[in-house]
Amino acid sequence: MIKTVSHGLFFMARKAINRFFSMFSRVKEKVIGVDKRIVVISMRKRSFRDRRKRLKQERIREQAEKKLEQRVGEVSVAEELEVNINYITKTLGDSGDLITRCFTVQATPDRKAAVMYIDGMADVRIVDQFVLSPAMTGIEILRTKGNLMELLQESFIQSGEVKVTSKMKQLIEALLYGDTLFFLDGENKGIIVGTKGWDQRGVDEPKTAAVIRGPREGFTENLRTNSALIRRRLQDPDLRLKSLTVGERTKTHLSLLYIEGVTDQAVVQEMEKRIDQISIDGVLESGYIEEMIQDNMWSPFPLIQNTERPDAVVAHLLEGKVALLVDGTPHVLIAPAVFAQFYYSPEDYYERYLVSSFLRFLRLGSLVIALLLPALYIAFVSFHSEMIPVKMAIAMAAGRAGVPFPSIVEGLVMEISVEVLREASTRLPGPIGPTIGIVGALVIGEAAVSAQLVSPLMVIVVGLTTISSYANPNYNAAISLRLLRFPLMIAAATLGLYGVMLLLLLIILHLVKLRSFGVPYMAPIAPLRWSDLKDSLVRVPWPFMKKRPKIFRPQDEKRQQGGDDSI
Amino acid sequence: MSQLQPEGTITPYQGYALLVTTVIGVEVVVFPRFLSREAGPDGIWIMLISGLITTFLVYLMTRLCQQFPQQSITQFVPRILGSKHSPRLGRLLSAPLMLLLLISWLGIVAMITRSFGEVMVSAVLVETPIEFIMGTLCAIGAIVTSNRPEILARYAEFLLPFLYPPILLILFAVIQEGDWLNLLPLFQVNWHQVFKGLLHSLATFGGIKVILIFMAFYQQPQRAMHSHISAMVIIMIGYLGTFLSALSIFGKDEIVHLLWPTLEVVKQIRIPGGILERVESAVLVVWMVAVFTSITAMLGASVQLIISAFRLKEHYRKWIALGGAAIVYFVGILPTTVNQLLQWSYRFGLLDVGIALALPLLLFGVLKIRGGKGAIEQDEQPPV
Structure with a gap:
């Protein structure tokens, strides 16, 4: 529905522009x-x-x-060293961080060689110790005669990742990815030595989705570190890792991870197809990819999950989903995603089942509060005051007596100022953030009430709503609900509970229609799957979850021994 | 190459949810008055009998559709009525039937919309014009019904659990206020009253024939019988519970003076702990879900009927839904008084149940006389 409306708007806008221009020409x-x-x-x-x-x-x-x-593209390596160096230097436009080191190979003094790398991208120690040093001094003791290029490649360049190629394009791509190039005069080939090693943040505790019990490691900005973090937890030969590149200029590397024999192959193929269709100059974060491959562009709800936790990724892979690692960001995408999983924390599976089930109920409650409480308050105050207990109604009326605004204005002002506060404290540097909170609490909480701009109960409602919206392990799911709160408030102010319900029915329709990579978004509730309800609002103890969730169509359903029986 | 999961068909549980949410609707708040006026406490067993009758009708319709799996009513009715040589004859003969179906659905939906508006205006939104409430309801209904039947089924499936809590509330009211003596004396009615009571209670089951449309999309039509019968049982329990609670709280003489008896039942509830003073607005919200699902199911069935009858393309669906909703709105504002409205809804409900009785009997009769000629093609259908 949103899609059609926005389509319509777009169409209308285009039409208007056309008309405008045609008027002009007329x-x-x-x-x-x-x-x-x-x-x-x-x-x-x-x-x-x-x-x-x-x-x-x-x-x-x-x-x-x-x-x-x-x-x-088609240029291949020339035999003359100078030509190659000049070509690469020219292609990179005399870049200041391009280091070129020419030297003479001592075994054959007439032959010069060169090493090229980009400062800061390549690990200088590896280049010095294992490429330059053996090539400059080690070759002196060379006694055997033979092809110097082969000898160099086989015995002297002491690196695990070595590749010989004559294609300039490959060489330049490798150079830009932090590898070192080795050229030898008289050879129309170059050697790529794997020396990637730039400064990076270490494996740290993730800032989002914190847990009390569970691993403390989080992803970093480095693709390989991230895939290693996953591999270390999932030492399964069936784990597949497909490398892809997106971004015509940034050449961002992606890794598509899934477990063969568990994941539905159709999802993998669809994922690859959608990534193939992306043609953009740059990808700086997995959010770019997420927006370009999700099923419904206009939905306020996230259709692909992202996480910073390797343990969460492994858990999702084991359920038969696909993970997409993007170089340069610690946020890993997981698809397909259903609505409910945004309200699960990895900790739910580490803590005992009673605790985690309780927490899930709590989160459902906070979801309802975050979405509906301000709307319900407005509806009750403006339309259904008979529902409020008499004593409380009197107290509320007393609180509201001096307030000059209708409850909707009061509510919108308060909610928006809380959002502003939240945004301000997120963007401000660490030490100042809490100050904003205190100032905000003082100004909005105390002063606004004593100045009779808002009623005390409204402050409580807004506070509860804000806190509830944070009682959710996933930030992007929380923010989508926070957005929906505003139309609900307006509906409550115009039609009371009836309006709230109308809007909710529309939201439910939208949710029921959504799909993420073929999986219905509201599964396992609609369509209902009894066996998957074991891990929904209530998480049953592990011994009872012998099968993987069916909604993701895993090829191998068994999770535990004895998974054949129907429990 | 494997495919992503397709849009899916209607599962047996979704069939159950569709039937329950369709039948339970606007009538819940009114029918205790009529039933009690016609039959007094004997409404209890009259309700039971009419429930059994409608269950039998559902059984008939389910059997009929099971003979033509994955075929919509617009496909198999011409096949039954017409012959192979002149398919046009079958379509010509089935046209009035389809028209009757359409009229009964749109009529019921119109009456539902109006009754809902009346209740809303009288109970909650006193100052809002009824046209606005009906208009918004029709608009949202059009948006929902511009989706395929599979999505409507999933919608009903999602909303069904919200219909259960009021049963607890009503039970609560009975425990607080009910008096068992009000249910007596039984068996005081004459045959005329029984008949009129039966008609009134039958009219509350309007909507059962949406299964004629939706069964074409069932995953396993063979398993539909179980879900349909259990749906009817649940509906019967719900209706009986509602009637019993209203009767036990107010007694047969007081009930006839209440415009919306069930709403009055809910008004009796006092929640301990004093969180909410009165819960009728909250119950009205849940009741709105029930009403809305009835509207979407029947309007959606009409839209699908038109689509499949004229073999229209998918993108016409939203316009047909919009047109249907417009008709519903304008028929809905026709009754001048609440009394007239209730008369009309009673007649439309009866028409609905009447068609539900006549259609399967007629079709089964023709099938029998023609020796199952119309159903011959079902062998060509792939086994499901």
Whole structure:
């Protein structure tokens, strides 16, 4: 529904713009003083011109791409060292951080060699100790005769990751990814030495989705560290890791992880297909990918989960989902996702079942409060005051007596100021953040009430709502509910409980319609699956969850021995 | 190459949810008055009998649809009535039947919408014009019914659990205020009263024939019988509970003076702990869910009927839904008084149950006379 509306809006906007421009051209024609028929002809001409312009633009783009291809694509390594160095230096535009070290190979003094790497991207110690040092001094003791290039590659460059290629494009891509290039005069090949090693943040406790019991490791910005964190927890030969690259300029590396034999292959294929279709210049965070591959662009609800916790990723992989690691961000995407899983914490599975079931009920309660409490307050105060107990109603009336605004204004002002406070304290540097909280609490809580701008109960309602919206392990799910709160408040102010209910029915329709990679978003509640309800609001003890959840269509259903029987 | 999970068909549990949410609707708040006026405490067993009758009708319709799995009513009725040589004859003969179905559904939905508006205006939103309430309800109904039947089924499935809590509340009211003596004396009615009571209680079961439409989308039509019969049992329990509580609290003489007896029952509830002073607004909200699901199921069935009858493309669905909702709105504002409205809804309910009785009997009769000729094609259907 949102989709159709926004489509409609988009269409209307486009139409309006078109009309605007056509009006313009018509005016021009009128000024010149030609009759209507010519206007029509000129309009037709205009569309023709548009088409020509478009074609021209396309041609230019194609040529640019071709040029780029020509610049690096087909070029192969030359035999002369100087040519290669010059070519790479020119391609990178004399970049200041490109280090080129030329030296003479002592075994054959007439042959020069060069090492090229980008300062800060490559690990200088590895380059010095295991590439430069053996090549410069080790070769002196060389007695055997043979192909120097092969010898170098086989015995002297002491690195695990070595690749010989004659394609300039590959060489430059490797250089930009932190590898070191080795050229030898007289050889039309270059050696790529794996020396990636830039400064990075260490494995740290994740800032989001904190747990009391459970591993403290979180992902980092490095793709390989992240995949290693997962591999260490999941030493399964069936774990598949597909490498992909997205972003025409950033060349961001992605890793698609899944367990073969557990994950539904259709989801993997669909994921690859959708990633293939992305054509964007840069990907800086997994959020780019998330928005481009999710099923419904217009939904306020997140359709793909993200997490910073390797243990959570492993748990999802074991349930038959797919994880997507993006280089440069600690947030890993998990798909398909259902609504309920945004309210689960990894800790639910580490803590005993009673505790975690209780916590899940608590989260459901906080969800309802975060979504509905302000709307219900407004509806009760403006329409259904008979529902409030008499004594409380009197107290409330006393509190509201001096307030000059209707409850909806009061509510919106308070909610928006709390949102502003929240945003301010998120963006401010650490030590100042809490200060904002105190100032906000004082100003909004105390002063606003004593100045009779808002009623004391409204402050309680807003406070409860804000706290409840944080009692949710996933930030992006919480924020979508916080957004929906405002239309609900407006509905409550216009139609009372009836309005709230109407809007809720629409939201439920939207939720029921949503799908994430083929999985209905409200599963396992609608469509109902009894066996999957064991891990929903109540988490039953582990011995009873012998099978993986069916909603994700795992190929191998068994999770524990004895999973054949129907419990 | 494997495929992503498709949109899916209607599961047996969804069939159950659809039937329950469709039948339980606006009538819940009114019917104790009529039943008590016609039959007094004997309404208890009259209700039971009419429940059994409708269960039998549901059984008939389910059997009928089971003979034509994955076929909608617009496909198999012409096949039964017409012959192979002239398919047009079958379609011509089935046209009035389809029209009758359509009229009864749209009529019921219109009456539901109006009654809902009346209750809302009289109980909660006193100053809001009824046209506005009906308009918003129709608009939202159109949005919901512009979706495929599978989604409507999932919608009903999701909303069904919200209908259960009021049963507890009503039980609560009975414990607090009820008097068992009000249920007596039984068996004081004559045949005329029994008949009229039966008609009134039968009319409350309007909507059962949506299964004629939705069964075309069932995953396993063979398993539909179980879910439909259990749905009817649940509905019967719900209705009986409502009637018993209203009767035990007010007695047969007082009940006839109450406009919305069930609402009055709820008003009797005092929640211990004093969190809420009165719960009728909250119950009205839940009741709204019940009403809304009835509207969406029947409007959705009408939309699907039109779509499959004229073999329209999918993108026409939203316009048909919109048109249907508009008809519902304008028929809904026609009755001038609440009394007239209740008369009309009674007649539409009876028409609905009447069709539900006549249609399967007629079709089964034709099938029998023609020696199962119409159903021959079912062998071509792949086994499900």
